[in-house]
Amino acid sequence: MSSREELPLELALRQAQPTMPTRRFIQLVASGDLRLSANQTCWPAQKAMEDALAKALKAEGYEIKRAHPYDAKKKHGFIASQREGIEVFRNIDPDAPLIVAEAVWQYSHHVLAGLTTHRGPILTVANWSGQWPGLVGLLNLNASLTKAGVRYSTLWSETFTDTFFKNGLKEWLTTGTVTHDQSHVRPLSLLKLPADEEQVGRDFGRRFRQNKAILGVFDEGCMGMFNAIIPDDLFHAAGCFKERLSQSTLFAAMQTVSDGDAAEVYAWLKKKGLQMQLGQNDAMELTEPQILLQCKMYIAAVRLADEFGCDAIGIQYQQGLKDLTPASDLVEGMLNNVDRPPVRSADDKRILFEGEALPHFNEVDECAGLDGLVTYRLWRELGFTPENTLHDLRWGQQYGDDYVWVLLISGAAPPAHFIGGWKGASTERQPSMYFRLGGGTLKGVSKPGHIVWSRVFVMDGVLHCDIGVAEVVKLPEAETERRWQETTPQWPIMHAVLKGVSRDQMMARHKSNHIQVVYTPNAKQAHRAARIKAAAMAELGVHVSLCGEVKAS
Numbered sequence: 330m331s332s333r334e335e336l337p338l339e340l341a342l343r344q345a346q347p348t349m350p351t352r353r354f355i356q357l358v359a360s361g362d363l364r365l366s367a368n369q370t371c372w373p374a375q376k377a378m379e380d381a382l383a384k385a386l387k388a389e390g391y392e393i394k395r396a397h398p399y400d401a402k403k404k405h406g407f408i409a410s411q412r413e414g415i416e417v418f419r420n421i422d423p424d425a426p427l428i429v430a431e432a433v434w435q436y437s438h439h440v441l442a443g444l445t446t447h448r449g450p451i452l453t454v455a456n457w458s459g460q461w462p463g464l465v466g467l468l469n470l471n472a473s474l475t476k477a478g479v480r481y482s483t484l485w486s487e488t489f490t491d492t493f494f495k496n497g498l499k500e501w502l503t504t505g506t507v508t509h510d511q512s513h514v515r516p517l518s519l520l521k522l523p524a525d526e527e528q529v530g531r532d533f534g535r536r537f538r539q540n541k542a543i544l545g546v547f548d549e550g551c552m553g554m555f556n557a558i559i560p561d562d563l564f565h566a567a568g569c570f571k572e573r574l575s576q577s578t579l580f581a582a583m584q585t586v587s588d589g590d591a592a593e594v595y596a597w598l599k600k601k602g603l604q605m606q607l608g609q610n611d612a613m614e615l616t617e618p619q620i621l622l623q624c625k626m627y628i629a630a631v632r633l634a635d636e637f638g639c640d641a642i643g644i645q646y647q648q649g650l651k652d653l654t655p656a657s658d659l660v661e662g663m664l665n666n667v668d669r670p671p672v673r674s675a676d677d678k679r680i681l682f683e684g685e686a687l688p689h690f691n692e693v694d695e696c697a698g699l700d701g702l703v704t705y706r707l708w709r710e711l712g713f714t715p716e717n718t719l720h721d722l723r724w725g726q727q728y729g730d731d732y733v734w735v736l737l738i739s740g741a742a743p744p745a746h747f748i749g750g751w752k753g754a755s756t757e758r759q760p761s762m763y764f765r766l767g768g769g770t771l772k773g774v775s776k777p778g779h780i781v782w783s784r785v786f787v788m789d790g791v792l793h794c795d796i797g798v799a800e801v802v803k804l805p806e807a808e809t810e811r812r813w814q815e816t817t818p819q820w821p822i823m824h825a826v827l828k829g830v831s832r833d834q835m836m837a838r839h840k841s842n843h844i845q846v847v848y849t850p851n852a853k854q855a856h857r858a859a860r861i862k863a864a865a866m867a868e869l870g871v872h873v874s875l876c877g878e879v880k881a882s
């Protein structure tokens with residue numbers, strides 16, 4: 330029996346090269362949020378995008394056929410749960426070509442089940458718009474499909490009339506796949522790093538693995554981000570172990586924090602100069618009681634991390650928690666900063682994690698957790714400021730000679746990254762369509778400088794890590810404001826120019842909605858640190874690729 334015959338039928342079919350049937354219609358699905366308010370608010374953008382897509386397909390002689398209708402009662406046309414998705418896919422011809430169209434942030438598990446058994450060619454498409462996190466949703470879906478071993482093609486467009494999109498669409502319609510330029514990706518295994526740097530990285534990696542680390546995960550995976558879950562055996566091989574915690578525990582621990590302790594954190598923030606955009610209307614504005622609850626959450630999170638001996642923690646922050654308490658963003662930003670309000674143990678005997686950040690991986694993205702902890706500790710050893718964070722790869726536009734990405738995360742980044750530090754930081758109410766009970770974000774503009782960017786992801790059953798360098802640029806205030814207004818003005822922003830990677834190369838390759846970023850003292854050190862980090866990751870068994878202009882020596 331050949332190894333091919335040993336494969337289960339479904340898998341064999343999935344792995345077969347998809348062929349494009351000559352039907353004249355293309356089925357379409359749209360995955361949405363799990364929150365009705367978000368689906369309703371974002372529906373008009375999705376509708377506009379689907380109309381533009383339909384026009385593009387019509388020009389090629391094809392018609393779009395939605396596989397699920399607009400729901401007049403719910404006032405949107407998204408698949409809004411995993412169950413709904415499975416039911417929709419029952420009526421989809423599994424051999425027919427299928428487009429997944431995304432203009433919004435979506436929960437990938439709504440369509441993942443159906444897509445894992447779809448045999449026809451799959452095309453994921455997003456509109457090049459900052460308005461809602463549709464590109465972010467697309468990247469999460471692509472990464473989830475990659476981890477699941479589902480074959481797919483992907484495209485994006487601002488107008489759906491540009492040459493890049495039209496050529497890609499034509500290729501998909503005729504061959505069932507879209508090829509992208511990924512010449513910016515160089516596997517580390519084919520490169521030779523300078524021996525001294527390789528040794529520093531490998532030595533760090535060996536010690537990291539031997540010491541073992543515990544990453545506390547508060548409600549793994551319940552934001553639908555299948556890609557963000559690292560299988561335990563892969564995690565263990567890198568020296569990382571999960572402490573599975575519940576957001577209910579976090580909520581319960583919040584109830585044990587005294588009002589006085591919360592008030593101290595609040596006062597610390599005020600003294601540091603954090604601008605609080607406060608109002609009175611709890612439903613729409615940020616209020617003092619919301620922030621005080623966030624201060625309680627901050628203390629509770631640090632105490633739980635101490636109790637379970639965690640080296641880093643990740644709070645899932647949406648499902649479950651959003652129904653109980655204000656959002657965790659301000660908490661996350663504080664945790665990730667070395668200069669943060671002190672937290673004493675409940676018995677008042679110790680200051681917890683004194684002089685250190687408690688690395689936090691937003692949205693329980695375990696890939697970011699591994700990366701964040703490695704980076705924090707390695708940067709400390711290199712003598713650099715260790716604060717790092719993830720951002721969403723939200724959108725981007727040309728500015729002058731540069732393609733400047735909008736890296737924006739849905740609530741918090743460490744103030745150490747901001748122009749002016751704490752004094753340059755502000756907290757604004759999370760949009761109520763996402764967070765009914767409010768809560769402040771931790772917002773600022775990332776300072777100009779040289780950074781290393783990276784992303785850990787799961788592909789072909791193993792861990793990968795892409796590493797590159799970038800420059801954070803300062804844009805005029807008006808341009809920053811314009812970019813905020815085009816996206817989500819309450820969230821922290823980084824204006825990043827990725828070195829040696831074009832927009833389309835990045836979109837084609839990047840296997841995540843998130844990107845990890847950390848500062849270095851200058852351009853030369855950014856390249857050096859990227860190489861050392863590459864060696865460290867390789868030592869942990871991760872398949873590393875250097876992307877774009879990282880000099881190999």
Ligand SMILES: C[C@H](O)[C@@H](O)[C@@H](O)C(=O)CO
Nearest residue numbers: 434462465721739763842
């Ligand atoms: C609030 C939103 O749902 C966010 O969670 C979303 O835009 C993301 O940041 C996804 O990474």
